[in-house]
Amino acid sequence: ILNVEQSPQSLHVQEGDSTNFTCSFPSSNFYALHWYRWETAKSPEALFVMTLNGDEKKKGRISATLNTKEGYSYLYIKGSQPEDSATYLCAPGEKLTFGTGTRLTIIP
Amino acid sequence: NAGVTQTPKFQVLKTGQSMTLQCAQDMNHEYMSWYRQDPGMGLRLIHYSVGAGITDQGEVPNGYNVSRSTTEDFPLRLLSAAPSQTSVYFCASSYQGRYTEAFFGQGTRLTVV
Numbered sequence: 028i029l030n031v032e033q034s035p036q037s038l039h040v041q042e043g044d045s046t047n048f049t050c051s052f053p054s055s056n057f058y059a060l061h062w063y064r065w066e067t068a069k070s071p072e073a074l075f076v077m078t079l080n081g082d083e084k085k086k087g088r089i090s091a092t093l094n095t096k097e098g099y100s101y102l103y104i105k106g107s108q109p110e111d112s113a114t115y116l117c118a119p120g121e122k123l124t125f126g127t128g129t130r131l132t133i134i135p
Numbered sequence: 136n137a138g139v140t141q142t143p144k145f146q147v148l149k150t151g152q153s154m155t156l157q158c159a160q161d162m163n164h165e166y167m168s169w170y171r172q173d174p175g176m177g178l179r180l181i182h183y184s185v186g187a188g189i190t191d192q193g194e195v196p197n198g199y200n201v202s203r204s205t206t207e208d209f210p211l212r213l214l215s216a217a218p219s220q221t222s223v224y225f226c227a228s229s230y231q232g233r234y235t236e237a238f239f240g241q242g243t244r245l246t247v248v
Contacts (some may be wrong), residue, residue: 058233058234059233061237069239070241070242071239076234076235091175116177121232121233122168122191123180123229124179124180124194125177125180126177
């Protein structure tokens with residue numbers, strides 16, 4: 028079983044503030060790193076799929092970086108909005124196994 | 136374009152009963168997978184398939200069977216339901232598995248009493 032760790036487990040951020048969280052994974056046998064956004068009572072939706080060391084991807088106010096040599100990825104949200112409240116999941120590895128996620132709550 | 140369709144959306148089973156959760160996708164994706172969602176555990180991979188005729192176990196396969204006779208369909212069978220299988224089940228598909236984004240169905244909420 029792939030050891031994927033996401034931190035923090037939960038986070039409360041004031042509207043307008045920026046935030047970031049981490050996905051850590053074994054650096055050996057790396058294939059790709061997925062980030063998903065999962066709103067309550069909905070299905071997970073893909074944000075990014077990253078494959079190369081040093082990759083940086085951006086979608087609106089959300090961006091992600093990847094370090095495959097040390098085994099971590101950061102997700103950044105700039106200027107948080109209430110609609111950013113969700114659980115953010117990462118999934119490295121061959122079989123798309125997920126970490127337990129970071130639950131983000133934006134405080135208006 | 137329907138995407139990934141799961142049926143049923145809700146189901147209540149008695150302990151020991153069997154049933155099949157259906158999953159179909161119309162995107163011609165090779166890779167399909169089943170997950171269960173449990174509080175504090177996130178999404179755990181049950182079984183996955185890299186193409187028609189090929190299936191493999193994920194993190195929590197016990198008590199579940201799968202088959203992949205067509206590219207479109209990937210049913211999940213509960214052989215003898217147990218209360219521990221009470222969960223929300225998600226099916227997902229992607230074009231190339233690990234290298235392309237996965238699309239999820241709307242989930243099936245299963246309660247075993």
